[in-house]
Amino acid sequence: MQRSVVKKKVMKANFVNPVEETMTSSSAPSRKALSKIACNRLQKELVEWQVNPPAGFKHKVTDNLQRWIIEVNGASGTLYANECYQLQVDFSEHYPMEAPQVIFLSPAPFHPHIYSNGHICLGFHIANADILYDSWSPAMTVSSICISILSMLSSSTVKQRPADNDRYVKNCRNGRSPKETRWWFHDDKV
Amino acid sequence: MAEEEEVLMEVEALQAVYGDDCLVIEKFPPNFHLHINPRTADDSSQQFVEAVIGVRACPQYPEEPPHLEIIGSKGLDGHRKKHLITRIQEKAHELSSCLMLVALCEEAVETLSNMNHPDGNCPLCLYPLVLEDKQNSFLPFMKLMSCFHCFHSECIIRWWKWLQEQKEINPNTSSYDTVCPSRDLENQREMHGTMKANMGNCPVCRMIFHTEDIEHVLNLVGTHSFQLNLEETEASSDEALLQSDSENIRRQKFETLLKLQQENSGLIEPKSIEVLLPGTFLPESITIPTVSVKATNKQQQGDPTSTLASETDSSGSSNKPSTSKPKNSGMRKYRAQNSRKQLKQWIKKENSATE
Ligand SMILES: [Zn+2]
Ligand SMILES: [Zn+2]
Numbered sequence: 404m405q406r407s408v409v410k411k412k413v414m415k416a417n418f419v420n421p422v423e424e425t426m427t428s429s430s431a432p433s434r435k436a437l438s439k440i441a442c443n444r445l446q447k448e449l450v451e452w453q454v455n456p457p458a459g460f461k462h463k464v465t466d467n468l469q470r471w472i473i474e475v476n477g478a479s480g481t482l483y484a485n486e487c488y489q490l491q492v493d494f495s496e497h498y499p500m501e502a503p504q505v506i507f508l509s510p511a512p513f514h515p516h517i518y519s520n521g522h523i524c525l526g527f528h529i530a531n532a533d534i535l536y537d538s539w540s541p542a543m544t545v546s547s548i549c550i551s552i553l554s555m556l557s558s559s560t561v562k563q564r565p566a567d568n569d570r571y572v573k574n575c576r577n578g579r580s581p582k583e584t585r586w587w588f589h590d591d592k593v
Numbered sequence: 594m595a596e597e598e599e600v601l602m603e604v605e606a607l608q609a610v611y612g613d614d615c616l617v618i619e620k621f622p623p624n625f626h627l628h629i630n631p632r633t634a635d636d637s638s639q640q641f642v643e644a645v646i647g648v649r650a651c652p653q654y655p656e657e658p659p660h661l662e663i664i665g666s667k668g669l670d671g672h673r674k675k676h677l678i679t680r681i682q683e684k685a686h687e688l689s690s691c692l693m694l695v696a697l698c699e700e701a702v703e704t705l706s707n708m709n710h711p712d713g714n715c716p717l718c719l720y721p722l723v724l725e726d727k728q729n730s731f732l733p734f735m736k737l738m739s740c741f742h743c744f745h746s747e748c749i750i751r752w753w754k755w756l757q758e759q760k761e762i763n764p765n766t767s768s769y770d771t772v773c774p775s776r777d778l779e780n781q782r783e784m785h786g787t788m789k790a791n792m793g794n795c796p797v798c799r800m801i802f803h804t805e806d807i808e809h810v811l812n813l814v815g816t817h818s819f820q821l822n823l824e825e826t827e828a829s830s831d832e833a834l835l836q837s838d839s840e841n842i843r844r845q846k847f848e849t850l851l852k853l854q855q856e857n858s859g860l861i862e863p864k865s866i867e868v869l870l871p872g873t874f875l876p877e878s879i880t881i882p883t884v885s886v887k888a889t890n891k892q893q894q895g896d897p898t899s900t901l902a903s904e905t906d907s908s909g910s911s912n913k914p915s916t917s918k919p920k921n922s923g924m925r926k927y928r929a930q931n932s933r934k935q936l937k938q939w940i941k942k943e944n945s946a947t948e
Contacts, residue, residue, distance in 0.1 A: 440751075443720075444717075447719040447720065497755070499717070500751075540799070541717050541752055541796055
């Protein structure tokens with residue numbers, strides 16, 4: 404009985420706040436500089452990444468610690484084999500308390516949970532707990548997010564946009580504040 | 594070849610020594626599970642690892658050594674688990690065709706005692722909890738009693754305060770909530786209302802812990818005027834913190850404690866009744882907690898009666914590495930009597946317990 408209520412519930416996917424400027428991907432994030440703690444943590448993650456990068460990912464070296472651009476190679480044997488996409492990961496000053504915002508840069512892969520503007524909706528229908536961005540924990544890392552996203556891509560059986568793509572993307576253009584942006588959970592099988 | 598009777602007597606001896614820590618499944622050929630703690634385990638806050646080993650002998654025992662395995666563990670990564678089992682297996686070969694069960698168990702406890710420190714990095718800042726190779730380079734850390742995951746005290750408190758702040762700012766958007774229990778959405782929603790008040794979830798494994806675990810650290814941190822405050826912490830650079838005098842003293846004291854512990858094979862004699870904080874490991878005053886707050890959820894729920902008294906003068910002198918006298922005999926008995934509840938508790942939790 405709780406079931407239907409649960410599914411209709413509006414969830415805030417904190418890590419992918421569709422900030423307006425991410426629509427026009429070139430503009431810089433208008434966000435406060437990283438705290439010392441966020442800086443230290445990201446530097447540590449970067450070092451770890453260089454030593455031991457997640458398979459299928461390549462970090463494009465920039466001098467911007469606050470925005471990572473990461474190349475994703477579709478895993479062989481999946482719908483996205485031999486395809487390459489780019490993820491943009493933005494960190495708030497409060498990282499890792501706050502989840503990072505992760506979007507695909509254009510062109511975003513066709514996938515039932517990836518909108519044409521690159522926003523990703525990862526929900527509870529995916530059996531992998533790491534993929535629950537809704538329950539972000541500061542013990543997660545960029546690397547663990549990447550692995551989740553690749554597993555989401557790899558498990559896809561069809562290359563298509565989410566059913567509500569047009570409505571969603573249009574809403575994002577209406578310039579509402581990131582704080583108001585919430586995700587509707589897809590009503591797939593749980 | 595040993596008679597069956599001899600083997601049966603050995604099993605009896607085993608039960609006498611280990612009491613409830615030893616779960617005998619079969620007397621002959623011997624098949625049992627042994628719950629092992631490091632030798633400091635009378636004080637659960639000083640315990641960072643534990644394990645259950647399975648020993649299964651065949652009818653040809655002791656001509657053939659028993660089969661040995663680790664059935665469950667906390668605080669041990671794959672590497673350390675392998676080390677533990679290898680050591681016991683080596684012992685088994687060494688003692689081949691003697692009655693060896695008690696000796697194997699002692700070897701297991703010994704090995705585990707030497708590994709009684711948290712491993713790896715703080716999951717929140719990704720910096721090491723304990724640097725074994727370098728002297729004097731760590732910050733106070735604590736462990737969650739339920740899952741043995743360890744964090745820098747400062748890091749976990751920062752996270753905890755952040756959660757509280759978020760709740761105040763957005764009391765309605767509870768769906769974004771790190772304090773959600775399980776992987777199952779329905780469950781989360783149903784349990785949410787009832788559990789959020791006095792429980793949290795480990796950032797690593799999401800196992801439920803009682804906020805008392807953290808609040809104790811919170812109080813403690815306040816008492817010792819750590820840089821706790823969000824703004825303050827962010828402003829101060831870690832390097833500066835590491836260099837500071839008080840930090841150096843704290844580290845030296847911790848170093849001393851570790852040495853002492855090593856010399857005594859992980860055995861530390863409780864010296865004074867001072868700080869008692871479940872799960873807190875506080876290098877800066879080497880007071881050794883003596884009241885046993887057991888790592889069972891039940892008791893944690895019960896009463897947070899632990900008192901906090903600080904005594905700084907004596908701690909320095911009373912904990913210098915002194916003569917390392919073996920204390921095994923007395924402690925063993927005590928421990929065996931004391932561990933009734935732990936076995937049950939432990940086995941129940943074993944699935945989610947490992948990393
Ligand atoms: Zn830390
Ligand atoms: Zn944990």
